[in-house]
Amino acid sequence: MHSRPGTAPTIETIARHAGVSTASVSRVLRGLGGRPDTVARVRAAATELGYVPNAMARSLRGGQSRQVTFAMPDIGNPVYIAMVRRIQQVVRAAGYRLLLHSTGADPAEELAALRALADRHSDGLILCPIRVTPAHLEELARSAAPVVVIGSVPEEVPVDSVRADSVTGAELAVRHLVAAGRRRIGLLNGPADTVPGAARHRGYERGLEVCGLPHDPALTSFGRFDAVSGEAAARDLLARVPGVDALFCANDLIAVGALRALRGTGRDVPADVAVVGVDNTDLAEACWPPLTSVDLGSQERGRLAAELLIARLDASGRPPVSRLAVQPRLVVRGSCGSTAGTTATHKEMS
Amino acid sequence: MHSRPGTAPTIETIARHAGVSTASVSRVLRGLGGRPDTVARVRAAATELGYVPNAMARSLRGGQSRQVTFAMPDIGNPVYIAMVRRIQQVVRAAGYRLLLHSTGADPAEELAALRALADRHSDGLILCPIRVTPAHLEELARSAAPVVVIGSVPEEVPVDSVRADSVTGAELAVRHLVAAGRRRIGLLNGPADTVPGAARHRGYERGLEVCGLPHDPALTSFGRFDAVSGEAAARDLLARVPGVDALFCANDLIAVGALRALRGTGRDVPADVAVVGVDNTDLAEACWPPLTSVDLGSQERGRLAAELLIARLDASGRPPVSRLAVQPRLVVRGSCGSTAGTTATHKEMS
DNA sequence: TTGAAAGCGGTACCAT
């Protein structure tokens, strides 16, 4: 079984074994100079005893934990997993460990993640909030360690951020649907009072406007950002407005739910109703028909956010605040457009 | 911006502020006695200064980090996300933080996760290995902290474990397919030299045998446990053996790939070919037709593993080694059986 | 009840 506490070798064990001081052990083990034979003796003792430095002791002394946290709304949403992957790559390459925190889209949990920085268990935080309340801004301002926000924050708040352009992304989707001949385009959104919810709503309206289509509030519905909610919302909308010929869904999970509802009511996709999602997750290729989806650059956002955080952690001088934005692009697949019923056709437009 | 290092209040700051010793501050803050006015003064000072205990110092002193790690093969596989969710619940309730580690099904990374326990950043590990090599057993034996394995380990190794019964699960699937009238049942497996791969292969063979069907090696193919591999394998198999009337896929990702391949070759599911997956992930309900899948109790395994680990961490006496097993059950949906083309029908059998 | 002080396991400065 595992060794009892107090059994593990420390630098002092090594020091005694090698007949040198703890200071020398520390130096040798950290690769700083030393006479060849000293180095050899220390190395030998360390290897023989299976010495591993205590991370907590090192952290306490060094003032940093070499851990960073990523707090996201929902670990069940593939889009965040895509971010995790890229963030992981970057932070590990920089010698940090990644802590994951699924907040359940609960502002209180997001605030808790921010406040938790004060206990120094994490050197920095990548926060992907779904809402940004005044309380968020206040905590961001007094945060105990560097934070990078994936999402939109007001200009006044001096915090690194990487945002997607959801508005343009939604507009892109609507224009594509209109170009494909759709006229009664429904919106299945997440909560109205979230940042992505509001932005996608705005982009939807803007898209209709640009195309000269009327904006019928009856075509818009709000729910949660998941498949169950999406299915229910789609069912409702279809019952209320049977003539809908397209559904713009605020993310891929909602879209998957919508596809289910459409099937349940005997509609063909895309012949009767076209569907477009957002996030371009793996789900878009797993469902049927393959889902046309707005790619908001989640991988890119993850990578950039991680790079910003690392830069701020490692930099000696304080780098200026960065506000990055990633451009959306539409990835066309079978769930809309005219090429119905075939395998996935990739066509990308900016 | 965030405060400069060395700025954060410590117990000593509080002590000076309240006019007491650091010992008293520690006591009061930990809820151990104190004269009422002392308590009040300390509390007031702590609140005023926004004191938060340094987690690293506490860990060093206390000999534990209050963090546990879950190392899984692939964070992109929904089945592990389901485990994460339950593990998270349990460990957080017990006051631990959860660290996630995606090993990429690389034995070297799994071993690294085991060895990393020696640096004491984590108090324990839940390991979900895809292979169990002699090196694994050796590291398990000398692990620096408690480990719970999700998977099968040899009897001799005294380590807590929770395993699924993949063999029975696979057999269940095959018998179901046979009962539905299928006779040429293909197997799309993951790597042959992995524990789940081997077990599912065995169960597949056993199922055929029990049903009195011949075992045709041409119907078996090995690949990776992901959708891309599943699609390629299915395409291959269908070309090689056009008469296949069912595909048993070693997990849901492979099954999703298979569905894609079937569509690509113009076959109808389940009319022409029935498909069964394993893991009963969210994916099974997201794809079309909804996927019949063997539920190996991933949520249950996650919960149990976390509970075993916490028990071992918190227990004063060393609890005896537990070897738990979770029973599989088949969740029938549209991708096989006779109720094709309708919405998901749940029917559970043990 | 309270304070002084000894660590926990490293790191880094300062002499030597």
Add this chain to the structure above:
DNA sequence: ATGGTACCGCTTTCAA
């Protein structure tokens, strides 16, 4: 190049 030692922030004896 090396050893002695103060210190990171907190917990926990041990005396007073």
